[in-house]
Amino acid sequence: MLFLGKRSTTGQGIGLSQLPAMQDSELSWGEVSYRPSGEVTPETEVEITTGRRGCGNPQCASSWTAPWRSRKRPIFEGQWGCGGRCVLEMVRTSMRRESSDGILDAPTQHRHRVPLGLLMHSQGWLTHPQLQKALEIQKERGGRIGEILVAECGVDSDLITRGLGMQWSRPVLSAGGFSPRLMALVAPRPFLAQSGLLPLRVAGSSILYVGFEDRLDASSVLALERMSGLKVESGVVKTGEYEEAKAALLENAAVDLKEEILGDVDAVAARVTAVLEQKQPVASKLVRFHRHYWLRLWLEAKAGGGQGVLPVHAEDVFDYVFTAGRLA
Ligand SMILES: [Zn+2]
Structure with missing residues (x-):
């Protein structure tokens, strides 16, 4: 991975x-x-x-x-x-x-970071309509874009975590051990x-x-x-x-x-x-x-x-x- x-x-x-x-x-x-x-x-x-x-x-x-x-x-x-x-x-x-x-x-x-939604879109993990919809919902009622993408746009939460890791240039860690x-x-x-x-x-x-x-x-x-x-x-x-x-x-x-x-x-x-x-x-x-x-x-x-x-x-x-x- x-x-x-x-x-x-x-x-x-x-x-x-x-x-x-x-x-x-x-x-x-x-x-x-x-x-x-x-x-x-x-x-x-x-x-x-x-x-x-x-x-x-x-x-x-x-x-x-x-x-x-x-x-x-x-x-x-x-x-x-x-x-x-x-x-x-x-x-x-x-x-x-x-x-x-x-x-x-x-x-x-x-510090400047690429917004999560854009980053995921650039990776091909989100379609443009999915991103559009999530941004509209966020504008309307606030909240975290990752959560909205999972709850409202059918995006896999694993992808959100990968996107966050990429955004922060950090590995994804498990809670194992x-x-x-x-x-x-x-x-x-x-x-x-x-x-x-x-x-x-x-x-x-x-x-x-x-x-x-x-x-x-x-x-x-x-x-x-x-x-x-x-x-x-x-x-x-x-x-x-x-x-x-x-x-x-x-x-x-x-x-x-x-x-x-x-x-x-x-x-x-x-x-x-x-x-x-x-x-x-x-x-x-x-x-x-x-x-x-x-x-x-x-x-x-x-x-x-x-x-x-x-x-x-x-x-x-x-x-x-x-x-x-x-x-x-
Ligand atoms: Zn002394």
Whole structure:
């Protein structure tokens, strides 16, 4: 089929030969191999997570080797902060990085794309009268052209999905191998709801496949890539399959979430710092999507938290979604 097989879904041929073969349901712990929490002392946790023991704030004025500086947490984005002021500096640096990433603000939906109906007509998948009729109905009562073509013009829904894949230059993905329990842990519900992104499966331990129904949200793909440390491949999923998988996902528990609305990005930075100081995570990460900042905390080493890690259960992982009133 036209859009399948562009890339192997097994993860072969991408330099993973050194890794043991893994099933989709098995998740990588990155460089950190799983060990029962009893074996992990605070000492090893820091070394595992950061690889070094200096304060993560380059401007840090204090000497972290001083004996009274015995704290080993919080760890934010692989770095240890020696005190609240240094953690705040690290958080601000991270938020500047998230803001300067221009593509996050690119309104993908405004980028020029060939209208779906025209594209399908040019492929010979629609007759001119079919297209005409669908456009008239859409003008009259609105709605999505693809749905109208299926409902009113006798067009096969598989063709709509192929057309959408072509429109977005993305493969058509199936929901095969979908584990609703694991995929429900991938990202917080507001992130999924706003982006329309549906996590589908992890393949070869390093690729996360995600599906969209009719519109691809590039910024959410990038945000998820940074949060998970996995390569995120996106595609279009047939409407029926998408709806079914999404419903199954929503029936499963997500990571505990707290949502907060704050005045501006400075307030977000201060709040993120306060949360890190309070929760003392062994790992944490911050990404931005649209107007929101998603902070994920790993509270115990056994919950994972290195690069390329998705939670396998909701315990010891915590999500925050902060919305900044102003993004200045
Ligand atoms: Zn410091």
